[in-house]
Amino acid sequence: MLNPKQNKRISKFLSLLLRHKPELLNLDIDAQGWVNTQELIQKCQEENPRLNLTMENLTIVVDSNAKKRFAFNTDKSKIRASQGHSIPIDLGYQPKVPPTILYHGTASRFLESILSKGLEKGNRHHVHLSKDIATALQVGQRHGKPILLEISALRMYEQGYTFFISENGVWLTDHVPTDFIVQYMKK
Numbered sequence: 001m002l003n004p005k006q007n008k009r010i011s012k013f014l015s016l017l018l019r020h021k022p023e024l025l026n027l028d029i030d031a032q033g034w035v036n037t038q039e040l041i042q043k044c045q046e047e048n049p050r051l052n053l054t055m056e057n058l059t060i061v062v063d064s065n066a067k068k069r070f071a072f073n074t075d076k077s078k079i080r081a082s083q084g085h086s087i088p089i090d091l092g093y094q095p096k097v098p099p100t101i102l103y104h105g106t107a108s109r110f111l112e113s114i115l116s117k118g119l120e121k122g123n124r125h126h127v128h129l130s131k132d133i134a135t136a137l138q139v140g141q142r143h144g145k146p147i148l149l150e151i152s153a154l155r156m157y158e159q160g161y162t163f164f165i166s167e168n169g170v171w172l173t174d175h176v177p178t179d180f181i182v183q184y185m186k187k
Helices: 004-020 037-047 055-064 108-117 133-141 153-158
Strands: 070-072 078-081 102-107 127-129 146-151 171-173 181-186
Touching (some): 004 070, 004 078, 037 055, 037 078, 055 070, 102 108, 102 127, 108 146
Antiparallel strands (some): 146 181
């Protein structure tokens, strides 16, 4: 059984490999972001044995991750990150109609830039939005003093912006112009 520290270490390493740098272990990643599970385990055991990545531990990390950052295919022969890639990946998401309001959590140091340029995806594929305040605040706290932005998502959609929803419930869009940032609250 993994302790919380081991779980977090494996999760962070998986995020790095599956979202940003599969080349660190020379992993073959397909166009949809899938990596062969056994190849991942074998290469991790060879290159980073202290990580103690086994199928059992990998399953625990995937199943216990509160944000569902990773997903197996149906027979667990492949694994991928659910979103947040900085490498070219087509996750196959279909456009969806968003709720009226979505939220974005960020750090207060980014507020001036956001209010001038809107929310930009940076080196990721999409801007990430949450359907609930608690999740958005949790994300914002990772980067400093949190700020909560309320996004007029349905109005954006009605004006031609495309939205997707990832397997783990994160709403995705390419850009949120300042006109759609309804309000912000310091928490």
